[in-house]
Amino acid sequence: MSQENFARAAYRWDTLGREAEEPYFGLLSTDLSFWIPSTINLKTHVHTRPVGQRPLVELEPTDHPLAVEQRTGITLVQVREIAESLLHSSVDNA
Incomplete structure (x- = not known):
């Protein structure tokens, strides 16, 4: 999110009814290495939800591929592959 949108979201963080806000535009700033090409700078919409729930x-x-999977879902086999990949990479980096 832009600095301005982040400040607005932070200001309204504990405000009841914050979920009525329009989605904020943002860019994904995390490289999820399981997906190729890179996930860096994928365009996003950040939807605020009721107080107590994460956006x-x-x-x-x-x-x-990540956007397609978000829309269409993934199989349990894919979830297992991702989890194993993440677990093994964290063990290798320890």
């Missing part, structure tokens, strides 16, 4: 990050509908 929902929705990727713009593109042909990037």
Whole structure:
């Protein structure tokens, strides 16, 4: 999110009814190495939700594999592969 949008979201963090805010535009700043090409700078819409719930990050509908999987879902096999990949990489870096 832009600095301005981040400040607004932070200001309204404990405000009841904050979920009525329009989604904030943002860019994904995390490289999720399981997906190729890179996930850096994928366009997002950040939806605020009721107080006590974390925002929902929705990727713009593109042909990037992560965006496709967010829209269409993934299999339990894919979830297992991702989890194993992340677990093994954290063990390797220890």
